[in-house]
Amino acid sequence: MSDVITTDAVIIGAGPCGLFSVFELGLLDIRCQVIDILDRPGGQCAELYPEKPIYDIPALPIVTGAELTSRLLEQATPFKAGYHYNQMVTALTKHGETDFELKTDGGLVFRSKIVVIAAGGGSFQPKKPPIPGIDAYENSSVFYSVKKMEAFRGKDVLIVGGGDSALDWTNNLQPLAKSLTLLHRRDDFRAAPDSVNKMRELVAAGKMSLKIGQVTGLKGENRVLSAATVKGTDGTVFDVATNAMLPFFGLTMKLGPVADWGLNLHENLINVDTEKFETSEKGIFAVGDINWYPGKLKLILSGFHEAALMAQQAFRYINPGERLVFQYTTSSTNLQKKLGVA
């Protein structure tokens, strides 16, 4: 068991609303730890549309998801939050009378006075292709991510997909694998040209094979795969021998463990009030796409507003009895000192 990380606020989700929550809470001297399932900040802005322009952020006529993320991170810098990536919060429970304890699938434990759920569409999880019988092989012969490369040493590896994950792992696992086949639905790859070239060199050198087609079935027994049945683009059907298959079809959003935390939900969204953006559990807030209230719009700008109001109530919980004086960053020397500009 790792050491417990103690803080004022844990923010679940490092998308735009989670990052702006760090800023709003920071102005009120509330220390934050941010947890995200992705390997980098930005949430949907990073995973779904880093290069696509967003046109409805106030005062930014055009900004890409990646630019918005880096600007929000920069804005939150003075508040020195802790960021924990590749971690899914699996459990959220009460700790004592007023505090909370959170556990992640990576073994981290947090204790905090308040929790802000800014988890957007839920947690990004690998898409599982609906190949008949695939469930029986999951985690024994079928894997949706590579946790340890060594696990693939000496295996007949079959990688399915044409994106960066598929190509990166093709190139990285080829030296370890007994044999490696990359299977893709077309002889054209959306992955970075460098990794595509590297893969083509390996194919030319006879070190791996590239097949074009789609998996239609699996063969094996006792949870051990022996081959994948593939339908080629010309309709021919053939088998590829494999005992370790890695399908890479991108990520999809699932509500995930949030559904099990005992919060009142409205069609897979968390019910909040519109004064404090607090959930049915005192001290747990929800901002951004994951919350619901009458009139809710899933807009980043709405999430920013929600974060500001959430922070007011968070301050009251963390500093009971203390008076909260509303201040502007334009005129308050106190706030400007916190921002490092005064």
Added chain:
Amino acid sequence: MAKITFIQHNGTEIETNGIPGMTVMETAIKNQVPGIDADCGGACACATCHVYVEPEWVDKVGARNPMEEDMLDFAFDVRDNSRLSCQIKVSDAIDGLRVTVPAKQF
């Protein structure tokens, strides 16, 4: 108005009225057609609005665009008549369109 029919994998048909200018995906969401997830909300960034265009409509609907072709790498069981419904604009020209929704967008 353009009539758009979504055929579920079990054969059930859902008839909708598409408004010209909207996308087929938006029409599905507005009418709560099961099986069209549209995680990304129409940014052509997730491949969870995958449909099969009925053969007689393939030419009228037109070809995939390059971005859509890339995104289809993230769909399952891609066929010649596969399209992402967020990339098909509703117009009078496709009044009567029939598309089949896969069993699962996964």
